[in-house]
Amino acid sequence: MGLINWIFDIYQHSEIDKVRAEASAARREVAHLRGGGGSLDAERLESALGELALATKTLQRVLVEKQVCSGEEFAERLRQIDLEDGRADGRAPLT
Secondary structure (H helix, E strand, O other): OHHHHHHHHHHHHHHHHHHHHHHHHHHHHHHHHHHOOOOHHHHHHHHHHHHHHHHHHHHHHHHHHHHOOOHHHHHHHHHHHHHHOOOOOOOOOOO
């Protein structure tokens, strides 16, 4: 195996390890959102959604303020991504 392939293999393995760690963290977060009986805890879920909304709004504002894109460009890309699942419903599939 050449040096480039060897380096690429190490990189791929490190990326796989990162994804595994992220998946594990996501599973822990979902478990945290569930109540004692296994049902979703509405208050925890609402809190998590609020945190996600805050992070999304912050990211959008920083991108516009730093002139990475305009507000219109962001909105247009949002519409394009919204249509990727075939429906303009303001949502993206979770999978």
